[in-house]
Amino acid sequence: MALRPLHDDWTLEAVSGPVPAEVVGRRIPATVPGVAHTDLLAAGMVTDPFDGDAEAAQQWIGDTVWRWRTTFEWHDDGSDRHDLIAEGLDTVARVELNGVVVAETENQHRSYRVDVRHALTDGDNHLVVTFAAPVPEVESRVERHGALPHVNHHPFTMLRKSASNFGWDWGVDVATSGIWRPIGLDSWSGVRIASVRPLVDVTDEGGVLDAHVELEWATPVAPAASTAAAETEVTVLVDGHRASSAVAPGTTQVRLTVVVPDAELWWPRGHGAQPLYPVTVTVGGGSETEPWEARVGFRTVALDTAPDEHGAPFVLSVNGQPVQVRGANWIPDHAFLTEMTPERYRLRVADATDANMNLLRVWGGGVYESHDLYDACDEAGVLVWQDFLFACGAYAEEPWLADEVEAEAREAVTRLSRHSSLVIWNGNNEAIWGYVDWDWRRQLAGRTWGEGYYFDLLPRVVAELDGTRPYSPGSPWSFGEYLHPNDAANGTMHIWDVWNRLDYTAYRDHEPRFVSEFGFQGPPAWSTLTSVVHDEPLDPYGHEMLVHQKAEDGNLKLERGLDGHLPAPSTIEDWHWATQLNQAAAIRFGVEHFRSLAPRNTGVVVWQLNDDWPVVSWAAVDFAGHRKPLWHVLRAVYEARLATIQPRASGLALVLLNDTDEAWSGTATVAAVAFDGGRRDEVAMPVTVEARGSTTVSLPAALVDGLDPAAELLVADLPGFGAGRARWDAAEVVDQQLDPGAVEAVVALAETAPGVALVTVTARSYARDVTLLVDRVAPGAVVDTGMVTLLAGESATFRVTGVAESDAERLTADDVVRHAGDLQG
Structure with missing residues (x-):
């Protein structure tokens, strides 16, 4: 028995389509696994697809029929079977061996194994794989089967291919073709x-x-x-x-x-x-046999959605212990999936764990990921919520699509069943919500739209093949036939009125049992943005900037989101900092509110962890791997022990959340603190919070009522509990008397750690959200912390790697050391 990879000596050629003259008739070397875009880039026939406005210039690639060819030598070893194995073909493909058609495929999410003994010849064998042009393919299916509702511009629901590969409100439109997972010949007997x-x-x-x-x-x-x-x-x-x-x-x-x-x-x-x-x-x-x-990993999983006095909860339990979920949504980490490596997967999982996350939701507009992702989650103890691959559109249930859906679902459940981290299967993303709320019923006029998948086929497949894990029909879903699918009191909820229409303070209007999607946009790191956007002058509404902003009216929403919170920025540098800062502030506001509702709220899953190209988006970590200010805030608000000050009916309250196995008792020292450092009305309050519990303590009304919002804040110090402090700003930055020059920074080289610079920042007065934008000094620079708030006289030291010794002093520059108050300068 011998499994032989067939990854060598491939060529790529355009067969038909709107092909540029310089590409017509050319055969170029091809990498397998790979896709046409990356082969064209390697051959110097296209520019970086992510750069500038290359997306528009390269739309012809998704409109082209592509053909891969290779020749391999084969001699009969006496085996009974000789199977061609294609682990992933993207997407509608005809596979020929020595002129014999041995397979025709139409599902990116499946693997294929076919006996090819009848087509093999002793000596040289010619293998050819021809892919239909993906964009014309989905459009032709609309003509054959009729249009179905969907978001974005391409009718992605017509084909079992990654939906976001056709572009999304954070994703580049690079409809790919290619042999995207390994291909080989398996000779075996018995x-x-x-x-x-x-x-x-x-x-x-x-x-x-x-x-x-x-x-x-x-x-x-x-x-x-x-x-x-x-x-x-x-x-x-x-x-x-x-x-x-x-x-x-x-x-x-x-x-x-x-x-x-x-x-x-x-x-x-x-x-x-x-x-x-x-x-x-x-x-x-x-x-x-091999x-x-x-x-x-040995564990049990359960999902509790039994009705209670508030509605229906959504409680994931592992080994009988309820888990307070602190997570993020996962999208494909590269628009060209073949560029992903085990190391890149592990970096992203480390981004999650370093931010105190315990769950990643693999979103339904992407792919069933490589074992590399799930292996990393198994090892790190990161729970995985796995969507079936349906998102934001209506899907036909007739055999031409349903047969493929069942085959892919069976393979996915079987393939991923080994992973202890995978704890729930979910039927779809926003499809049931779309049917109820997005005018689909009128457009469909009685046609099928996916209901049979979510409520019949998929739960049957899960029950048959993997009865150890729970199943949810969709996200959001309220676990009741007569309930709105996005009802806060029941099941899972997506919150998008904030960002799309409302100020982020409206998060407090929601009391979700479990919020599985919500988010707020911000730009990537400066170096990531300027590596692909070259507008002169650089402007939020420049042509290339808007190419890298896929959300509808995205920059207008960023601008509107600043109103009432931060001063209007006057330079592009201030726009960049202000919008990053506001993204972080919005999510901090939302997460602290949602977590403070525990135990009624049992989970927070932010949209989104990562990006698939350099883009303005909801991500906490940009495409280049830079951790945005949002990431530093998530690390803070996702601490297992969190102290937060929240408004309650009786006034302000200190809420302590203790997601550990040990109870905690101590003293909260609460005081009004002036921006210049003075303290008044200090109160010591004994507090106790049980293991895996929460405590709410009302704050003295006299202390709260006497605050000067423009010049004072409320501070609760809790030594030994989480970050050790909770703050209450009675006014937004725009209304506070913050000093634009509130901080002083000095840099020193670490004596015991070559290549490490230590930047110590000291606050002369109250300094909110001090952050070092170190990539402005060197694109590969990394800083260990950010979004640090200092009272007058306090200091913090930032550890920076990846900056040359000669550039270390630059780390103290005003455009590197930023804080909220400097926007008032």
Whole structure:
């Protein structure tokens, strides 16, 4: 048995379409896995697709039929079967081997295996894969099947291809074609392991692995005709514990159970450790077929949506312990998926964990991700909420699409079942909400739109193949047939009236049980933005700037969002800082409010963690990997122990949230603090908060009522609890008497850490949200913290790497050391 990758010596050529003259008739080297855009870029035939207005200039690529070719040598090794395996073809493809059509495909989200013995020849073999042009393909399907409602400009719902690949309100329109996952030839005889679903449970006996093994036989055999002498053995090995079964030829389904008595439980981060146990499945003692190998963590998962006095909760529990979710939505991390690496996945997961997140939601407009993402989450204890791939549109339920949907769903559930981090399957993103609220019913006029997928097919597939994980029909969803799907009192909620229409203070008008999407925009790091936007002069409404702002009226909404919060910026540098700062302030406001509603609120999942190209967006981490001011705020408000001051019916209150296993008792010292450092009316208040609990303490009315909003703030110091402080600004920055020159910065080189600069910032007076924009000194520079607020006389030291020693002094410049008050200068 031999699995042979076929990744070498490929060429790419344009077959038909609006192809530029310099590309017509050319064959260029192609990288497999890869896509046409990246091959054209490598050949110097196009510019960087992300730069300037290249997106518009390169639309012809998505309108073109592309063909990949390679030649490989093959000699018969005596195997019974020779299968061509394509793990991912993007998307409508015809596969020919030596002139014989061996496969026709139309689903990016599936893999394909076909027996090609009949088409192979001894010696040189010619493999050709031709892809239909994706944009004309979806448009032609509209003509054949009729238009269906969807967001954005291309009818992406017509094809089982990543929706955001056609462009989104944060995504570049680069409709790709290509062999996007590995392709190879598998020569084998006898029996092979087709798939394994290693489902886990925990009982009084210990960890339980329920291995569902699917077998395929090279030569079909009727089990009834077999003999005992011809039996083979299937074995599952877990941490030294074993289960085996003799199977007759032709047997295709085997179920084996292994108990690991001393198995340690796998926990989400913040609740315990993440032990992972290797699993090996073999057939015939391991010599007859390639073993199947993976790792599993033993844990149980449950979802509680039973009605209560407030409506219906959304409580995820692991090992019987409810989890307060602090998470982010995940989109594809690169518009060209073949550019993703295991290292890049791990960097993004580290961005999540370093920000105190415990869940990533893999959003339904992208892809079922590489094992690399889920492996990183398994190891880090980051829960994964996995959408099925339906987003913001109506999907036909007729066989021409439904057959593909079922096949991809079955493969996805089977492939991802090994991952302990995956804790919930979700039917769709905003499709049910769209049907109810976005005028779809009138447009559809009785046509199918996906309801049968979300309420029948997908839950059946999950129940059949993976009964260990809960299923939700959609996000948002209220878990009631007669309830609005985006009802705050029930299930999950998306909040987009803020950002689209309302000031971010309107977050307080919502009391969601679980908010699975909400967000506010801001630009990427200065170096990321200016690497692709070259308008002269640089302006928020410049042509290339707007190419990199995909949201409808996005920059107008950014401008409107500043009103009443920050002074109107007068320079592009101030616009950049102000809009980044306001993004962070909006999300801090929202998250602190939502978390303060615990235990009624059980989760906050911000939109979004990451970007797929350099763009103005809702992301906390930009495409170049720079952590925006928003990221630093998320790290603070996602602390397991959070202190926040919130308005309540009786006045202001100090709310303590303790998402740890240890109760906490201490003293909160609350005082009115003048911007120049003076303190008055100091009150010491004993406070206690239980493990995994919350406490609300009313603040003295006299202390609150006496505040001078323009020159004082309320401060609650809690040594040893989380960040140790909560603040209440009684006025917005624009109405406060902040000193534009409130800080002084000095830099020193770390004596014990070569290449590290330490920037110490001292506040002469109240300095809000001190941040170092270190990428303005060097695009690769990294700073360890940001959005630090200092009272008069306080100091903070920022650790900076990636800046040359000769440039260290530049780290103290006014355009690098920023704070909210400097916008008043």
